[in-house]
Each structure stands twice: as C-alpha cells, then as structure tokens.
Amino acid sequence: MSSFAQPSFLLFSSFLLLSSTATAFNITNILSKNPEFSNFNQYLNETGLNREINRRSTITVLAVSNGAVSSISDKSTDLIKSILSNHIVLDYYDIPKLQKLKGKSEILTTLYQSSGVANNRQGFLNVTNLGNGNIVFGSAVKGAPLDAKLVKLVASQPFNISVIEVSSVIVAPGIDGNFTAPPPMMTPAPAPSPLRAKAPRKANAPKKAQAPEVESPVDEGSDDTTPSEAPAPSPTPDSAPPKSDTPAADAPATEDATAPASPASRAVLSAGGVMGLVLALTVVFLKF
Known part of the structure; x- marks a missing residue:
C-alpha cells in the first residue's frame, strides 16, 4: 500500500467509526440507569425487543414504570412481546415535537405494525395534545381509550432515540386474539312526544220517552175525521x-x-x- 493510500484509508476508517458511534445506542444501558424501569427493561430483554430497538437508527420507546407494567405480568411471553411492540414507535418524538401537536392528533406507526400480524389498526398509536401540557396516547383501533398520559422524558439522542415515560400500558383491543369490535355509534332516538289525554267519551243520554199519540175522539155522527170540526147537529x-x-x-x-x-x-x-x-x-x- 502506498504512503498516500495509507492515510486516506485511515481517514475513511475513522469517519466510519465516528459515524457508527454517533448513531449507536443501547436501550438496555439507557434503562439500567433508571431503576423504576427495571421490569420493563427485563421484558425487553426476555422478548428480544431490545435487539430490534438497537438495530434501528430512529426510534422512540414509550417506557412504563414497574408499578404500571405489573398489569401484564400474568401474560404469556409472546403476548407481552406483542403488547410492548406497540410501545416502540418507528420515528423520533421528543417533548418539543409533541408539544407542537397542540390541539391536534397524530397516528404513529409501531414495531408491532411491521410484524405483519397486526389487524384492524392494532399496530398504530394515536397521540393527542389536549393542551395545558396534557398529552395522551392510546391504540388507534376505533373506540380504544386514550388513557396513557405523558409523564416525562427519560432520555434522548436527537434524532436517533427518545425514551418517554407513559402512565400505563397500552393494550390494543384484540391483540390477545379475542377481538371484539366496539359497538357502533348510535344516534339516540328522539323522545316520544307526550300523548294528548283523550277526553272521556260522553255517555249517550237516554232518549226521552215519547208519550204515545192519542187520537182525538171523533164524533160518530160526522163523516169528517178532523177533530177540530164539531159534528153536524142531528135534524129535529x-x-x-x-x-x-x-x-x-x-x-x-x-x-x-x-x-x-x-x-x-x-x-x-x-x-x-x-x-x-x-x-x-x-x-x-x-x-x-
């Protein structure tokens, strides 16, 4: 190798080393500095999600404290992997970026979506900035609640990795295989108008008894039957x-x-x- 080529090779190697060092991160090491996420960190290692995270160049991890993650401690390893895959966003989000969503919502793509087993938007998250510092996360499945609140920023390395704490585990509806579609939104039926009270039917008044017609007596000595005319006098x-x-x-x-x-x-x-x-x-x- 010539004397000119040798310095060029060393310079190129140094550039690659610096680049890889600048973009490399280890989620296990980041979380180990925060004991309140020890259980969450353990689940990432047991399911192999830590390796999936470390291979990415741009990632956001929604970490859950030991007390909150205990809600899935009775699940199988495969189900825990599916649930926590929804806590790994395939983009970079830190607090300033989320604050720019004031009054708006955004759909985030997660690692679970890339697994190919997600159904019915199960691999997407909904993040909404409610204002006054209130930012909430939840599954993008229709009808799913937005009940995981942003707590704090744990660590960040712009624009490669961001670790954010949320208040609770996000479980997409049906991710355990027992999907039940949320009930459709129904417009309430209008209240029936009050019925007008019917007036009581009048009882039929008894018919007035009619007196029988009495024929006026007619004098036998008269041919005319009109009672108003007097009978003709008999001749004397x-x-x-x-x-x-x-x-x-x-x-x-x-x-x-x-x-x-x-x-x-x-x-x-x-x-x-x-x-x-x-x-x-x-x-x-x-x-x-």
Missing part, C-alpha cells in the same frame, strides 16, 4: 124539509148510494120516513 122535527108530494124515498140521494150510510145519515133518513108517513096519513084522512 122542527127543521124537517118542506112538504112534498114525492115520497122521500124518491128524492135524489145527496151521497153516493154505494157508500155506507153513516149513523147521522141513518138518523136523518129515519126521521124523514116518519114525517113522510105522518103526512101521507094526514092527506088520506082529509080525503075521507
């Missing part, structure tokens, strides 16, 4: 018809012969017959 001997030589039976009848004689007519005929007989006897007596 003083009102007898004038003397006539023609027998009363030959006198033209004033009524239809075929019509039945009323009692009054029969009385008139009887009186006329008597008077006629009297006159006939008188005439015979005078002749003799």
